[in-house]
Amino acid sequence: MLTPSIAETATEERTCPTALPSSGAPEWTVSGSTGSAAVTGSTDSTAPLVEVDGPFTVAETQVHTLKAGDGPVVAPTANVSVCYMGVNGRDGSVFDNSYERGEPVDFPLTGVVPGFQKAISGQKVGSTVAVAMTSADGYPQGQPAAGIQPGDSLIFAIKILDAKG
Structure with a gap:
């Protein structure tokens, strides 16, 4: 029996790609109560792209799986590692x-x-997801340091790298 080399057993270092995505058709376009948003998820080598035709607002939080992962399902109380x-x-x-x-x-x-x-709970590790969330599911009172005002709808593009628990 051969013993695996250290390189073969080393855990992969997890990073978030920083390169801008190439232009192409978005993977999810969502029409809001006002405006719309188009999301292109990240790949192994590029960051995501979120384009907003604003002001964009949603009356109900919407989650869309851009690319399904093949890892375990993320529990609602898990500790996660995400980009x-x-x-x-x-x-x-x-x-x-x-x-x-x-x-x-x-x-x-x-x-x-x-x-x-x-957006993350119930997804599989390795998935890339997008969420368009209401102010109530984000920061209903706003988050002035981040430029978020009360009532702002938010869009996230998320890649789930790992989950424990």
């Missing part, structure tokens, strides 16, 4: 972007806004 981009529907501005930093973010799903939890 994500958050975009404000009001003006199309990116308010947070782990892709830009090139590093995933780890957190418990119980500690995030409800819309983010709805």
Whole structure:
């Protein structure tokens, strides 16, 4: 029996791709109560693209699987590792972007806004998802440091790298 080399047993380092995506047809276009948003998910080598024809608002949070993963299902209380981009529907501005930093973010799903939890819970690890969330499922009182005003709908493009628990 051969012993695997260290290179074969080393865990893969997880990063978020920083390269801009090539132009192409979006994987999800969602019409809101006002405006619309088009989402192209990330790949192994490119970040996602979210384009907003605003102001974009939704009356109900909507989740769309851009690419289904083949890992285990993410539990509602899991600790996850994700790459994500958050975009404000009001003006199309990116308010947070782990892709830009090139590093995933780890957190418990119980500690995030409800819309983010709805987007990830029940998905499979390895999936790329998008969510268009109501203000109530995001930051109903706003988040001034991020430029989010009360009533703003938010769009996230998320790649689920790992989940535990």
